[in-house]
Amino acid sequence: MKQNVYDDPYFFEGYMDLRSSEGGFNAAIEEPAVYSLLPPLEGLHILDLGCGFGKFASFCLKKGAAHVLGVDISQKMISEAKNRIKDPRASFLVTPTEDFEVDEGSFNLVVSSMCFHYVKDISPVFEKVALALIEDGHFIFSVEHPICTSLLKGWCSSDKVPKKHWPVDDYKKETIRVSNWFVNGVIKYHRTIETYTNELIDTGFSIRRLLEPGPTITAVAEKPELSEHLRRPPILVLAGTKKAQPQDYV
Numbered sequence: 266m267k268q269n270v271y272d273d274p275y276f277f278e279g280y281m282d283l284r285s286s287e288g289g290f291n292a293a294i295e296e297p298a299v300y301s302l303l304p305p306l307e308g309l310h311i312l313d314l315g316c317g318f319g320k321f322a323s324f325c326l327k328k329g330a331a332h333v334l335g336v337d338i339s340q341k342m343i344s345e346a347k348n349r350i351k352d353p354r355a356s357f358l359v360t361p362t363e364d365f366e367v368d369e370g371s372f373n374l375v376v377s378s379m380c381f382h383y384v385k386d387i388s389p390v391f392e393k394v395a396l397a398l399i400e401d402g403h404f405i406f407s408v409e410h411p412i413c414t415s416l417l418k419g420w421c422s423s424d425k426v427p428k429k430h431w432p433v434d435d436y437k438k439e440t441i442r443v444s445n446w447f448v449n450g451v452i453k454y455h456r457t458i459e460t461y462t463n464e465l466i467d468t469g470f471s472i473r474r475l476l477e478p479g480p481t482i483t484a485v486a487e488k489p490e491l492s493e494h495l496r497r498p499p500i501l502v503l504a505g506t507k508k509a510q511p512q513d514y515v
C-alpha cells in the first residue's frame with residue numbers, strides 16, 4: 266500500500282504552514298534550482314508529478330504554458346490546487362504517480378519536485394515519463410538529497426563531537442527509511458545518487474545537469490538559519506532529455 270501522509274490532517278496543516286513562508290527552504294533553495302533548468306515554457310504541455318498545491322503549475326501558466334496536468338496522491342493537496350488555480354489550461358488528478366496512465370508523446374516537459382523519495386520503485390516511473398515525453402522532451406526532478414536520507418538522524422551533536430554535524434551511514438543500503446516529520450512514521454525510500462543517475466540513463470535519457478543546490482549569500486543574509494544547508498546538500502536535482510530511439514539498420 267502506498268503512503269499518503271499528506272492527507273493526514275495534522276501533517277497537512279503543518280506542511281501548509283511551512284510552505285506559507287515564501288522565504289523558506291523551498292522558495293530559497295529548491296525552486297530556484299529547478300526553475301534554472303527549465304526550457305522556455307510558452308506553448309508547452311507540462312506534467313507535474315506530485316504537484317502538491319499547484320505552485321509550479323501556477324508558475325507555468327504565468328509563463329504561457331499551453332496546458333499543465335498536476336498529479337498527486339493526496340486528495341487534500343489536489344483540492345488546494347483546484348481552489349487556487351481556476352484556469353482552463355490546468356487540470357489536476359488524484360492518482361499515485363506509480364498508477365498514473367500516460368499517453369505516448371503527450372508532454373514536452375515532465376517535472377517532479379520533492380516527490381520521488383516517497384516512491385518505492387523509481388524505474389517504472391522513469392519509464393512512464395519517457396513514454397509520456399516527446400523526443401527531446403525535458404525531464405527535471407528534485408528529491409531529498411541521498412546524503413540526507415541515508416540515516417535520517419538529522420543534525421547531531423554530542424559531548425564527544427560537540428560541533429553540530431549530519432551523520433551519513435548505510436549509504437549503499439537502498440531501503441525504506443522511517444522518520445518523524447509532523448507525524449510519526451513518515452516513510453521515505455533512500456536511493457544513491459548513482460541509482461537516480463543510472464536509472465535515468467538506462468531509461469533512455471541524456472543527463473543535462475545535476476545540481477546540489479544550497480542557499481545564496483543573499484538568502485543566508487536574509488535568513489541566517491538557511492546557512493546549515495551549505496554544510497551538507499539538502500536536495501539533489503537531475504535534468505535529462507529524452508533521447509531519440511536508436512534507428513534499426515537494414
Ligand SMILES: C[S@@+](CC[C@H](N)C(=O)[O-])C[C@H]1O[C@@H](n2cnc3c(N)ncnc32)[C@H](O)[C@@H]1O
Pocket residue numbers: 267268271314315316317318319320321336337338339342360361362363377378379380383384
Ligand atoms: C514535498 S511535497 C511537494 C509538492 C510540490 N511538488 C511542490 O514542490 O510544491 C511532496 C508531494 O508529493 C506527493 N506524493 C507523495 N507520494 C506520492 C505518490 N506516490 N504519487 C503522487 N504524489 C505523491 C505528496 O502528496 C505531496 O503533495
